[in-house]
Amino acid sequence: MSDVDAPTDHSGLRVMSTEECLDRLASAGIGRLGFIVAGEVVVLPVHHLVHGVDVYFRTSGGSKIEAASDHDPVGFEVDEYDRATVTGWSVTLTGVASLVDEDDLVHELEALDTAPWPVGDRTDSVWVRVRPDQISGRELLPH
Amino acid sequence: MSDVDAPTDHSGLRVMSTEECLDRLASAGIGRLGFIVAGEVVVLPVHHLVHGVDVYFRTSGGSKIEAASDHDPVGFEVDEYDRATVTGWSVTLTGVASLVDEDDLVHELEALDTAPWPVGDRTDSVWVRVRPDQISGRELLPH
Numbered sequence: 001m002s003d004v005d006a007p008t009d010h011s012g013l014r015v016m017s018t019e020e021c022l023d024r025l026a027s028a029g030i031g032r033l034g035f036i037v038a039g040e041v042v043v044l045p046v047h048h049l050v051h052g053v054d055v056y057f058r059t060s061g062g063s064k065i066e067a068a069s070d071h072d073p074v075g076f077e078v079d080e081y082d083r084a085t086v087t088g089w090s091v092t093l094t095g096v097a098s099l100v101d102e103d104d105l106v107h108e109l110e111a112l113d114t115a116p117w118p119v120g121d122r123t124d125s126v127w128v129r130v131r132p133d134q135i136s137g138r139e140l141l142p143h
Numbered sequence: 144m145s146d147v148d149a150p151t152d153h154s155g156l157r158v159m160s161t162e163e164c165l166d167r168l169a170s171a172g173i174g175r176l177g178f179i180v181a182g183e184v185v186v187l188p189v190h191h192l193v194h195g196v197d198v199y200f201r202t203s204g205g206s207k208i209e210a211a212s213d214h215d216p217v218g219f220e221v222d223e224y225d226r227a228t229v230t231g232w233s234v235t236l237t238g239v240a241s242l243v244d245e246d247d248l249v250h251e252l253e254a255l256d257t258a259p260w261p262v263g264d265r266t267d268s269v270w271v272r273v274r275p276d277q278i279s280g281r282e283l284l285p286h
Contacts, residue, residue: 029226039216041216045224045233073184079188
């Protein structure tokens, strides 16, 4: 499908297919997790990876994120913007977070994890799974 | 203060001062708003500006964001990462969102707004204020 035929939303942004959303989610190195702590909404960047249909990232044990990973609702977003060309895209999803407690899965994730970013003491870290229930994406095309 | 003396958190990231957080918040063109809609946490990118101590952005009337702007708790985040050099920073805040209904302030914001990003039909848009109650920032320095 050419861009000319692409569906657009009320702001004129191109609406991505679910498949494209998942591709962009997987290729983005950094995403932002939104979660609730004590009635406040917190948004923090995490280095994530996609495995199967889920998003995973590692966080320090005892962190605010860990506290919000007991099957709590979360949001997750990736994007890219270029101010010079005024183009960009974003993919956002809502889902539920849970701690990964299966040893086999932890080993799989560690094999997949090519994070260049340090995350502090890895012996103290936990993996968090975000299972998406809704995902959508928009792209701002060149004018 | 040199980087060597800078305070770091448990992950070894440099902790920014509040002043530096506000500077970076103001210079970032795109931020991500986290808000709650029907029990779900949604994270969406917005083009924002800083005026006084508050963060402002424009959104379409009738949007999910507008619905969450009735003095509801929100989170807001800006960041920048460079995968090549493995450096980056983020600033995150929690606060309360409200719709701007003062005509004078709307005129001030429109004068300040240099957004290159289209936002759909501007006659149908509203300004949202985020008043921060907590702000913090971290920087990942070169190794």
